[in-house]
Every structure is written in C-alpha cells, then in structure tokens.
Amino acid sequence: MIFTKLILVLLVLTNLKLLGSSRVGSSIRVVAAQGIALGLLPVLGHAHELSIRFGLLAAGTIAIKGIVFPWFLFRAVREAEVTREIEPYVGYVASLISGVAILAVSFWMCMRLPMPASLASSWLAPIAIFSIFAGLFLIISRKRALSQVLGFLVLENGVYTFGVGLAPQSSLLVEAGVLLDVFVAVFVMGITMFHINREFDHINTEQMSQLKD
Amino acid sequence: MIFALVLLPALAGLLAFALPKPALRRGVLIGTAIIHAALTAICWKFSPAPTLNEWLALDAAGLLFLSITSGLFLLASIYAAGYLSQEANRKFTDIEEGLLFDNAPEAVFIGCLLLFLSAMTLVTVSQHFGLLWVAIEGTTLASAPLIYFHRHHRSLEATWKYLLICSVGIALALLANFFLGVAAVNSSGENFPIVLPALLVHAHDLQTPWLKAACILFFVGYGTKMGLAPLHTWLPDAHSEAPSVISALLSGAVLNCAFLGLLRVQQIFVGAGMEQFTRDIWIALGVASLVISAIFIIGQTDYKRLLAYSSVENMGILALGIGLGAAGAFGALLHAINHSLVKAMLFLLAGNILARYQTKNISNVRGLLNATPVTGALWLAGFLAITGTPPFGPFLSKFTILKAALDLGHGYVVIATIFLATLGIIFVGMATAFLGMAQGEPEKVTIATNDSKWQIAPPLVLGAMVLWLGINVPEPLANLLKQIASTLGGAQ
Numbered sequence: 001m002i003f004t005k006l007i008l009v010l011l012v013l014t015n016l017k018l019l020g021s022s023r024v025g026s027s028i029r030v031v032a033a034q035g036i037a038l039g040l041l042p043v044l045g046h047a048h049e050l051s052i053r054f055g056l057l058a059a060g061t062i063a064i065k066g067i068v069f070p071w072f073l074f075r076a077v078r079e080a081e082v083t084r085e086i087e088p089y090v091g092y093v094a095s096l097i098s099g100v101a102i103l104a105v106s107f108w109m110c111m112r113l114p115m116p117a118s119l120a121s122s123w124l125a126p127i128a129i130f131s132i133f134a135g136l137f138l139i140i141s142r143k144r145a146l147s148q149v150l151g152f153l154v155l156e157n158g159v160y161t162f163g164v165g166l167a168p169q170s171s172l173l174v175e176a177g178v179l180l181d182v183f184v185a186v187f188v189m190g191i192t193m194f195h196i197n198r199e200f201d202h203i204n205t206e207q208m209s210q211l212k213d
Numbered sequence: 214m215i216f217a218l219v220l221l222p223a224l225a226g227l228l229a230f231a232l233p234k235p236a237l238r239r240g241v242l243i244g245t246a247i248i249h250a251a252l253t254a255i256c257w258k259f260s261p262a263p264t265l266n267e268w269l270a271l272d273a274a275g276l277l278f279l280s281i282t283s284g285l286f287l288l289a290s291i292y293a294a295g296y297l298s299q300e301a302n303r304k305f306t307d308i309e310e311g312l313l314f315d316n317a318p319e320a321v322f323i324g325c326l327l328l329f330l331s332a333m334t335l336v337t338v339s340q341h342f343g344l345l346w347v348a349i350e351g352t353t354l355a356s357a358p359l360i361y362f363h364r365h366h367r368s369l370e371a372t373w374k375y376l377l378i379c380s381v382g383i384a385l386a387l388l389a390n391f392f393l394g395v396a397a398v399n400s401s402g403e404n405f406p407i408v409l410p411a412l413l414v415h416a417h418d419l420q421t422p423w424l425k426a427a428c429i430l431f432f433v434g435y436g437t438k439m440g441l442a443p444l445h446t447w448l449p450d451a452h453s454e455a456p457s458v459i460s461a462l463l464s465g466a467v468l469n470c471a472f473l474g475l476l477r478v479q480q481i482f483v484g485a486g487m488e489q490f491t492r493d494i495w496i497a498l499g500v501a502s503l504v505i506s507a508i509f510i511i512g513q514t515d516y517k518r519l520l521a522y523s524s525v526e527n528m529g530i531l532a533l534g535i536g537l538g539a540a541g542a543f544g545a546l547l548h549a550i551n552h553s554l555v556k557a558m559l560f561l562l563a564g565n566i567l568a569r570y571q572t573k574n575i576s577n578v579r580g581l582l583n584a585t586p587v588t589g590a591l592w593l594a595g596f597l598a599i600t601g602t603p604p605f606g607p608f609l610s611k612f613t614i615l616k617a618a619l620d621l622g623h624g625y626v627v628i629a630t631i632f633l634a635t636l637g638i639i640f641v642g643m644a645t646a647f648l649g650m651a652q653g654e655p656e657k658v659t660i661a662t663n664d665s666k667w668q669i670a671p672p673l674v675l676g677a678m679v680l681w682l683g684i685n686v687p688e689p690l691a692n693l694l695k696q697i698a699s700t701l702g703g704a705q
Contacts, residue, residue, distance in 0.1 A: 114422060132388065139381065145373065152380060159388045174343030178387065181350040185380050188357050192373055199366045208370040211450040213509050213518070 001121065007037050008127045011161065012103065015134040015154060019095040022086050024146060028073045031150050031157075035065025038157055042164050057175055061160075064183050069153065072190055076146060080197040087204065090141040099134060106130040124165040131158025143206045145193050149186060156182055214261035215269045218252055218279070219334050221245060226327030230320050238323045239294040245327055246283075246290040249334075253283040257689070267408060268341040273696045274480075277546065278473045279337040281553050282466045286330050288671035292561055293326065293458045295667030299568075314365040322362055329355035329462070336470040342390050342407045342477070346383070349438060349474055352467055353379045360455040371447075371454035378447040379438055386434025386474075392427035396420040409477060416484035424481070425490060431478045432494055438471035441498045441532055442505040445525045449509075452521035453573065457564025460517065464524045465557035469549055472531060479535060480700050488538075488702075495536030496628060502529025503635040510642040515573045516566070519646055520559050523599060526639055527552040533632065534614040537621060539702020544613030546694045551598075551606035551682060558675035559595040562588055565668045566650075575646045580655030588664055589651050591672050596647035598679050600640045606682035611636070 014034040021027050039062035042054045088095065103126075110126040135155025139148050163175075200207060225245040232238045256271055256279070263270035271279065297319055316322075332351035339345040353376070361372040393407050399415045412419070437444040452460045482491045506526035513519040527548070534545025565588045570578050581589035598605035601612075618629040686694075 113426070114420070132385075136381070139377070148377060152377065152384070155381065155384050156387075159384055159391070162388060163391050174341065174347065177344065177347035181347055181354065184354045185350070185376070188354055189376055189380075192357070192361070192369070192376060195361070195364070195369055196373065199369055205373065208366075208373060210367055211370055211374070211454070213449070213513075 004041065004121045005123060007041050008121065008123045008161075010034075010037050011127055011131060011157075015131055016096060016099050018138065018150070018154065019099040019134065020092045022092060024077055024086060024144070025074070027086065027147070027150055028070050028077070031153050032066050032070040034154070034157055035069065036062050038160055038164070039066060041161070057179075060176070060179055064179060065153075065157075068183070069186055072186070073146065073149070076190055076193050079194060080146075086147055087143045088141055088147075089143060095137070095141060098137060102133045102137065103130045106133065121165070125162065128158045128162035128165070131155070131161060134158070143204045145189075145196055145205050148205065149189050149193070152189070153186070214252070214256070215264055215271060215338050218249065218256075219269075219331055219338065221252075221331075222249060222327045222334065223331035226324045226329075226331060229327055230324040232320065235297070235319055238320060239297060242290050242323050242326065243294055245330075246287040249330065250283045250287045253279055263340070266406075267410060268344055269338050270340050270410075271338050272340070272409075273693055274473060274476055274700070275337040277550075277693055277697060278469050279334060281469060281550060282330070282333045282337065285462065285465045285553060285557050286333075288674060289458050289462050289557065289561075290326070291667055292461075292564070292671045293323075295665060296456065296458055296564070297322065314363060317358065317362045317364060321358055325355050325358045329359065331355075333466055333470050336473060340409045342393055342409075345474055345477065346387055346390050349386070349435065349470060350380070350383045352470055353383065353438070356459070356463065356467065359459045360451050362456050362459065363454070368454040371450040375447045375451040382434045382437030382444065384434075385430050389427040389430035389434060392423050392430065396423035396427060409480065412481050413484040416481060417486070419481075419485055421487070424485070424487075428478055428482065428491060428494070431475065432498070435471045435474040435478075436498060439468050439475065440471075440502075440525050440528050442502040442525055442529065445502070445505070445528075448525060449518045449521040452524065452560075453515060453517040457517070457560050457567060460520070460563070461557040461560035464520070464560060465553035468524060468528055469553060472528070472549065476535070476697075476701060483701060492536045492538070495532045499529045499531075499533030499536055500628065500631055502526065502532065503632065507635040507638045507642070510639050513642070513646065514575055516575050516578070516646060516650065517560075517563055517573050519575070519643065520556065520563060523639070523643065524552075524556055526635070527556070527599075530611065530614060530632075533628070534610075534617070535701060537614065537617040537625070539698050540620065541614050541617035542701040543694055543698040544610050544617060546697055547613065547682075547686065548607065548610035550690075551610050551679060554675045554679045554682070555595055555598045555605075555607060558591065558672040558679070559599065561668075561672045561675075562592050562595060565664055565672075566592070568668075569664075575650060577656075578650045579653040581651045583653075584655035585664055587669050587673075591669075591676055593647065593651050594676055594680075595672075596643060598676070598683075600643055601636060604680065604683045606679045609683055609686070 011034060014030050017030050018027055039058045043058045106129040107126040110129065115122060115125060132155050135151045135158055138151030138154060142148060222245055225241050229238050229241050256276060261271050300316055329352060332348050332355050335348035336345060339348055357372055357376050360375055361368050396419045397407050397412060398404055398418060398420060400418045405411050440448040452463060479491055482488050502525050506522045506529065509522045510519060513522065531545045531549055534541040534548060566578060567573060569585060572578065581592055598607055601607045615629055615632060618625045
C-alpha cells in the first residue's frame with residue numbers, strides 16, 4: 001500500500017516537473033522515469049498475488065516506456081538537431097499553476113464518484129485523472145511536435161494508471177494489445193516527426209496551419 | 214474462420230513489406246482482397262463459431278460491417294493496383310504550389326493497406342471491448358502512413374493532425390473501457406470481463422454512474438474517429454490530402470468501424486433499459502454534424518474537402534437515425550451501407566478527375582461530361598445519390614429516418630425540420646459544385662486520354678449497387694438489418 005502511494009506521489013511530482021520544465025532532454029528523462037514507476041505499480045501494488053502475468057506486464061512496460069521510448073525520442077532530438085528549448089504557448093509558471101489547479105479539480109471530482117472497492121488506493125483515480133488532464137494540457141500548450149508526443153505519453157500513462165488499479169479485471173491479451181498500440185503509435189509519430197523536421201526544417205507545429213476552411 | 218479473416222490480411226501485409234517485385238505485391242493485394250471477400254460471403258451462409266472465450270464472434274452487426282468493409286476493400290484494391298502502376302517511380306510537381314515531391318515506397322503503401330484491412334476486420338469481430346479498442350486504434354495507426362503517401366508538407370500536416378487527434382480521442386476511449394470494467398458487476402457484486410454477451414446478460418446490474426461516465430468518454434473517443442461534429446476537425450484535412458483511394462476507404466470503411474464501436478455501447482444501454490440517456494447524445498451529435506457540415510459545404514472550393522464534409526453530414530444522419538429508436542436505427546444502418554457505397558464511388562471518381570485536371574479546385578474543373586463522359590456521368594449520378602434523390606438508395610434510407618422522426622410525434626418535429634432544412638441547404642451547395650464541374654467546355658490543358666478500365670470499373674460497380682439498393686433491398690439484408698435494429702432501438 002505504501003509503495004502504491006509512493007509511486008502515485010511520484011507521478012504527481014513528475015507531471016508538475018514536466019509542466020514547469022524548459023528542457024527537451026530532461027522532459028524525455030522525466031517521462032521515462034514516470035514509465036518505469038508505472039511499470040512497477042502492478043508489481044508492488046498487488047504484491048500479495050504476484051504472478052507471471054504481472055511480471056510480464058511490468059517487464060514489457062518498463063522496457064518500452066523506460067528504455068525504448070526515451071532512446072527513440074533522444075534519437076529524434078539528435079537527428080532533428082533542434083534547440084533544447086521547449087517553446088511553450090503558455091509560460092512555465094502559468095503551466096505550473098494550472099497544473100496545481102487541475103490536481104485540485106481532479107481530487108474534487110473523484111470525491112463525488114462512488115469508488116469501487118477493487119481500486120488499489122483512494123488516490124489512484126484522482127491522480128490518474130490529473131495525469132490525463134496534464135497530458136492534454138501539454139499537448140495544447142506546447143509548440144513542438146516532440147512535446148506533443150510527450151504530452152500524449154503522459155495522457156496515456158494516466159489512463160494506464162487507472163487501468164492498473166483495476167488490474168484483476170482486465171486480461172493479459174488486452175493489456176499486451178494496448179501496450180503494442182501505444183508502442184506503434186509513438187513509433188509512427190516519431191517517424192512523422194522525422195519527416196516534419198525534413199519538410200519544415202524544424203519540428204514546430206505552429207506553421208502547420210495551411211489546411212483549414 | 215474468424216482467425217483466418219483477421220490473420221490472412223495481416224500476414225499478407227507483412228509479406229508485402231518484404232516482396233521485391235511491384236507486380237507481385239499488387240498480386241498479393243488483389244489476391245488477399247478476393248479471398249477475404251470470398252470468406253466474408255461464406256459467413257453469410259455458415260455463421261462461424263465464436264472463438265477465444267467468445268471474445269471473437271461474428272454477430273449480425275459485425276457481419277453487416279464486415280461485408281461493407283470487405284466489399285469496398287476489394288474494389289478499392291483493384292483501383293489501387295491500377296493507381297500504383299501509374300504513380301510508380303515518378304517525381305511529381307505539386308499541383309498547388311509547384312514544388313517537387315515523391316511518393317512513399319509502394320511496399321509500405323500495400324503493406325499498410327493490408328494491415329489496415331486486418332485491423333478493420335478485427336473491429337467487426339471483436340466482442341470484447343478492450344480488443345475492440347485495440348483494433349480501432351490499430352486502424353488509425355495503419356492508415357496514418359497511407360495518408361502520407363504523397364510526401365509533401367500538406368499531407369504531412371494532415372497526417373500529424375489525424376494521428377494526434379485520433380490517438381488522444383482514442384486514449385479517452387481506453388479510459389472508458391476501464392470505467393466500463395468498473396461498472397461491470399453481476400448481481401452478487403463480482404466483476405466480470407467486459408464481453409458484450411456477458412454485459413447484456415447482467416445489463417440491469419451494471420453500476421449506473423460509471424456506465425454513464427464510460428458512455429460519455431466512448432462518445433468523445435469513438436466519436437472523434439467517426440467524425441461527428443464538433444470532433445470532426447481531422448477529417449476534412451485527412452480526406453483531402455490522402456490519395457483518393459485511401460479517402461474512399463477512410464470514408465466508407467473506417468468511419469463505419471468507429472460507428473460500430475458506438476453501436477456496441479448503444480446495445481449495452483438498450484439492454485440496461487437506459488437508452489433514453491444515449492438517444493439524447495446521438496441526436497445532439499447528429500444535429501451538430503448536420504448543421505456544421507451544411508455551413509462548410511456552402512461555398513466550399515475544394516471538391517475533395519466538399520466530399521469530406523459530406524461524410525461528416527452523413528455520419529450525422531447515422532447518429533440521428535440511431536437516436537430515433539428502432540425504426541430510425543433501421544434507416545441508419547441502411548444509410549451506412551448506402552453512404553459507404555456512394556462516398557467510396559465519389560472519392561474514386563474524384564481521383565480520376567484529379568488525375569486528369571490536376572487541380573482540386575472546383576472552379577477550375579469544367580466540362581467533365583465532354584472531357585470524360587463515363588466519369589462525368591457517374592459523378593452526376595453520385596451527386597444525385599448522395600443528396601438523396603430517388604431512385605438511389607440514400608433516398609430510401611433518409612426517408613426512413615425522416616419518417617421515424619415524424620412518427621415519434623411532437624418534440625421530434627423540430628428535429629425533422631432541422632434534418633430537412635440542412636439536407637436542402639446541402640443539396641443546393643453540392644448542386645452548385647457538381648453541376649458546374651460537369652457542364653461547360655473543358656479547358657485545353659486537360660490531358661486527352663481515356664480513363665482506363667481500373668479507373669472506371671470500381672466506381673461503376675459501386676454506382677450500380679446503390680441504384681439496386683434504392684430499387685429493392687434484398688430480403689436477407691433487410692432481415693439482417695431488422696435483427697440489428699431491434700438490438701439498438703429498444704421498446705418504442
């Protein structure tokens with residue numbers, strides 16, 4: 001129980017760090033750390049019923065989110081030779097304040113929903129929802145394609161957190177499928193990013209505004 | 214059998230990545246499409262046994278959408294094979310800005326196309342909501358490289374928007390799956406897997422607040438993919454920048470897959486006797502889609518974007534139909550078939566026009582009937598069909614939905630009026646564009662060659678099918694539609 005709470009607190013801190021971070025490299029590292037922490041969540045949270053299933057799932061999550069993604073994204077940064085600055089639409093301090101506000105709203109929202117007994121911790125649902133909103137905020141408030149991919153990962157981590165809390169009900173096949181989809185999604189986004197860089201000489205999405213009515 | 218349907222295109226797709234010869238790859242594409250269509254046809258006769266703990270099963274709704282997907286894919290693959298042989302190994306000058314670009318490697322195109330078919334098939338046979346989610350996200354990922362076939366910055370922008378918007382939307386649908394997992398308890402309070410038959414058995418024991426929260430997230434997630442306004446923003450860009458054959462598949466097959474995902478949700482709510490909750494959402498999204506598409510169709514200058522907005526409109530009609538109960542659901546399902554056929558036909562024809570006139574601008578295309586009689590005539594027929602003019606199929610399905618609205622009485626007259634008014638506006642908007650393109654004298658710049666057989670045959674077949682559906686809905690199909698509609702409409 002204490003481990004679960006520890007990881008959840010880590011999740012909140014990493015999200016706030018991301019909202020306030022101005023460096024691409026450290027953002028990628030923070031998202032990687034978040035992925036590893038989430039990978040450990042099912043193992044530590046359900047320690048009394050450890051099985052091969054949880055082991056496999058944890059190993060897969062840590063390998064993909066903690067190792068493959070950061071490697072791939074760092075490669076993207078190197079290839080694109082972008083400056084290391086994040087370039088937000090919304091400033092870092094404003095982002096941080098919004099983050100704290102979102103956190104409060106998430107807790108308030110979850111106090112009003114009937115929580116199922118199977119949830120590992122009463123903090124789990126609000127923090128999962130906080131991650132989802134933080135991810136959405138990162139996607140809309142950052143110019144760079146890379147930051148948007150990171151935002152998507154944070155959002156996905158939030159959804160995953162909620163899923164892990166309910167782990168007994170889902171199944172290995174579906175979880176493996178979800179993991180595979182996220183993996184391919186980031187892979188395809190990464191490739192698209194290479195092309196965006198080649199085509200526009202940078203990975204700002206700001207100039208991608210030709211298609212409209 | 215079900216495994217064969219899903220795995221065959223997946224394996225063929227992986228094979229296509231590896232095959233060295235273009236002719237061989239195109240052979241694999243068409244061969245797979247033919248076998249897939251044949252297997253689907255067999256499913257009508259002998260319904261395949263459920264496998265994998267009933268996670269994969271082909272029910273009536275699945276069979277309907279599998280047939281649409283498989284049939285469209287067969288025709289599209291024939292068109293694609295011809296298209297690729299024409300586009301192979303050339304540098305292109307961009308028609309709008311005059312810059313040079315090349316195409317994605319053909320192996321990637323065909324490989325992704327086949328993986329795309331596999332993902333769509335998985336959508337139609339999934340009874341487990343988690344698996345359904347995996348499959349729908351799979352269709353997004355397999356089709357993104359297809360949109361970026363022409364390598365220039367506009368298609369890149371469209372691909373990025375498509376990927377990001379749909380992935381975020383679908384991530385919310387994943388959250389909905391978890392919510393559904395929480396809601397899924399039986400009468401003794403134990404959780405069970407979120408498989409459709411089990412959910413229907415225990416429908417009355419489901420936890421209502423979580424079920425409703427799940428429902429809203431499902432509508433946001435799959436509604437984005439289906440292109441319901443105001444979540445449709447990726448749709449016009451992706452449809453206008455993708456190669457026409459891909460636009461045809463996106464509009465005719467993918468939007469339906471997301472629609473099927475939402476129909477599964479609707480089935481649960483009908484089972485639980487809470488369909489009033491979802492009906493209001495369906496109607497609201499339907500009316501929003503109709504109104505917003507009507508606004509953008511008027512004065513549209515790009516004919517592929519025009520067709521894309523028409524897809525938003527038709528998705529709105531489908532949503533409206535489902536919101537109107539069993540009779541409306543029957544019309545909506547019939548309209549799903551009609552729309553798939555007509556829209557695929559129109560996008561393929563748009564590809565022919567684009568190849569000949571080298572412009573997507575409506576006002577630069579003149580004299581289709583003179584320059585290319587068959588394409589021109591089909592283009593006009595397609596216009597009449599999509600706007601719901603008799604004797605084509607969409608007339609019948611739109612009329613069914615309208616009648617369903619009027620039969621419901623008082624409050625629904627307003628909705629019927631909005632429905633008719635937007636259809637009228639869209640008719641005028643599309644008539645201006647289509648008639649202008651068809652009539653007049655073609656300009657000299659058009660390349661004077663006849664359209665080849667592969668450019669004509671697939672749209673011709675689609676057109677004939679729509680006409681046939683307008684005159685006579687075959688008995689087995691009508692029975693199938695009634696069967697599905699009864700699971701969607703609940704008590705009147």
